């Protein structure tokens with residue numbers, strides 16, 4: 001089939017966004033290239049109905065993919081404009097030629113290809129303050145804020161995360177849903193394989209997610225005393241605010257990777273209304289919490305594994321008139 005250069009650029013952006021992070025690697029999105037624009041749709045079958053009845057995690061994940069698509073377009077010399085919507089499609093990206101190719105976007109695309117979720121303790125090297133400032137600036141550029149937690153707030157966060165984890169562990173339906181997405185080798189291209197799940201509980205101040213299965217990722221005895229924790233928050237709680245928060249999460253993540261940091265989202269406390277309220281209190285009620293992140297210096301000697309993804313033709317439709 002003959003395609004024009006714009007269609008190809010949009011399809012490339014959608015394919016690049018395939019490596020975006022998503023809750024439990026559900027990849028709850030589908031892209032449609034139509035009328036010279038790129039549409040972002042949700043996929044109900046790849047949504048976590050028990051864990052995420054309000055769809056917040058699905059929207060964060062779609063926002064993350066949206067950011068990856070935007071930087072791909074900018075790296076290809078196009079200037080994207082996004083229409084964010086309350087109905088399907090969730091977003092429509094249109095483009096105009098850019099004045100010049102965006103070198104920063106190109107670096108972020110490269111960061112997106114090596115980015116992965118590393119659930120081991122962070123390294124003993126402290127987080128570089130300039131890198132941390134760049135990450136929080138990237139969040140602000142997406143209309144969100146990042147509140148970096150003080151030492152005593154990290155302990156409060158640990159208690160809040162633990163509370164959320166215990167609530168989820170006792171919910172049988174959530175546990176059954178978790179079991180469908182986590183563990184094993186995941187040959188279908190979705191979910192979290194054993195290789196990305198620690199073989200033993202890592203020593204962390206704030207507990208990582210309890211996936212209910214033991215993985216095969218080797219973990220040393222180190223403790224992540226140098227980790228930095230932050231809450232991403234914004235003005236609103238509407239679906240579009242969660243989508244924007246997902247874009248901010250990816251902006252932070254790609255900037256972090258580009259600057260030699262790794263980022264781990266800890267989403268359990270935002271999944272439950274009660275613990276989300278506790279997070280909100282930690283922000284002195286100035287905004288709506290959307291995500292919690294842990295930042296650490298990346299261990300480049302032994303990077304963690306890349307997780308599988310669905311094939312591009314399962315995620316992208318090109319509609320020709």
Ligand SMILES: Cc1cc2nc3c(=O)[nH]c(=O)nc-3n(C[C@H](O)[C@H](O)[C@H](O)COP(=O)(O)O)c2cc1C
Nearest residue numbers: 021022023024025060116117209265266267268307
């Ligand atoms: C909105 C969102 C929430 C997430 N929450 C968690 C979490 O609580 N704990 C965790 O270990 N990983 C979390 N992740 C990471 C995903 O599990 C990960 O992105 C996915 O399995 C794909 O793997 P990759 O990031 O290594 O490519 C989250 C990712 C997103 C986008």
